[in-house]
Amino acid sequence: MTDPAAANPGSRPPPAVAIRKLTTQLGSKRIFDGIDLEVPRGSVTAIMGPSGTGKTTLLRHLTGQLAFDSGRVTVLGEDIGQLHHEPLYRLRRRMGMLFQHGALLTDLTVFDNVAFPLRENTDLPEPLIRTLVLLKLQSVGLRGAAGLMPAELSGGMARRVALARAIALDPELMLYDEPFVGLDPIAVAAVVELIITLNRTLGVTSLVVAHEIEHLRRVADRLVVLADGGIIADGPFDQVQADPSPMVQQFLRGLSDGPVPFHYPAAPLTDELGIGGAT
Amino acid sequence: MTALKDLFSSLLDFIQRLGAMGSFLMRILRVLPGSLRRFDMHLRQLWFIGAMSLTIIIISGLFVGLVLGLQFYSALNQFGASGALGTLTALSLYRELSPVVAALLFSGRAGTAITAEIGLMRSTQQIEAMEMMAVDPIRHVVAPRFLAATIALPLLCVVFSALAIMGAHWSAVLWLGLDNGTYWSSMVGSVDLVDDLLAGVFKALVFGVLVALIAAYQGYHAKPTGEGVAYATTRTVIHSAIAILAFDFVLTAFMM
Incomplete structure (x- = not known):
């Protein structure tokens, strides 16, 4: 992985993402209960956790799409809680x-989809936009599909076009929400390669939310496990996988029963069926 | 007591939704001038929303006219007043029938399309993706549809009137034998451009704003599931119909 600190020795660059005492309540459910997390620039961090523990919610906090109840979230040096409209869009x-x-x-071609953020956010002349779009499409291997409509793409191709679009403005921070879901092994390999390339060649800081630990191990250098409103494990993959906590072990080894129970809370089966030997 | 409480809370809910809709309208109006920069988007929506509604408006207008000709002729003929058929047809069309019927048809054809389209964009995360690309979806998605519907409905209302007058001419003059000159001269003699025709077009303009606002609001706030979009589409038709008829009453009372 690239190390930006090496470029300017002496000063440690501020983290790309800094979360302090983040608390979120959605309806009656407490999603985060005062979590702290720091993501250094140029790193790739994997985020895992059982369904419903707020992985996507965390990403939505980072983009400012969802407000949180208390705490402080700083992204690329900006305090998200203080930003509205124009500064947030910037x-x-x-x-x-x-x-x-x-x-x-869906109403735009592949080419126009990738050109969309460029056309809307910059004043670049059309010939330059064309060059940029074709280069981005080339990097995901889909320059030949520029004229297709999204409906004509396979799931893997659509994901790659979306990736080309996401990097159109050369972002400093990339967020991946379940990038491997529903892809065949070849498409997964392509996405894995792209995430790694983006990080190594451009130093893009990345947060990857996914369930597939074997793919995450290839792209990320750090694993954060969310559960029960907090972070239950955080560190290099080997360290987290050796974590003795039963919750972490249940999750990483994919055991159906454990601290996260297999059964949704209910009265004892014998009571419900009326066949219990109750006195 | 509970019934009263329910009534109160649903009233409160209604007022709250009106407020939310009002602020949604303000958001649209605020970004509308900026969105005009992308004139091609507006033109495309005007085509989809306006031109694509022409078929239903033309066919319905023709049939409404045909029926008016038949009904008015048989009613007026009893009093030997069939000479007033042109006047009656034109006034009822311009003042009431064209704006209201065209708006109701429009909400079914274009309003539902707007809701379904925006709702589907919401459920497939396209709206979110735009927000992430620092593009305001209100400016890019909602404003062009809103403006197109507002422009299209008054025009469709005029088309509806024209076709209905031709329809009435067909049934009353060509079938039932009303004098051609009487039909047209009674119409020309008693219709006022401002009080009748433009008043109706103004109504259509107001209905256009209503349908566009309701349809866009429902789509934009639809639950991001198939079921949510289906419910939102149904609500668009129901809310539009009620709003059109209620506003028609208010506008008519003011214009009298």
């Missing part, structure tokens, strides 16, 4: 997000 131009299903604009 910050978002410095970040890219890969959505779970790509979220391509």
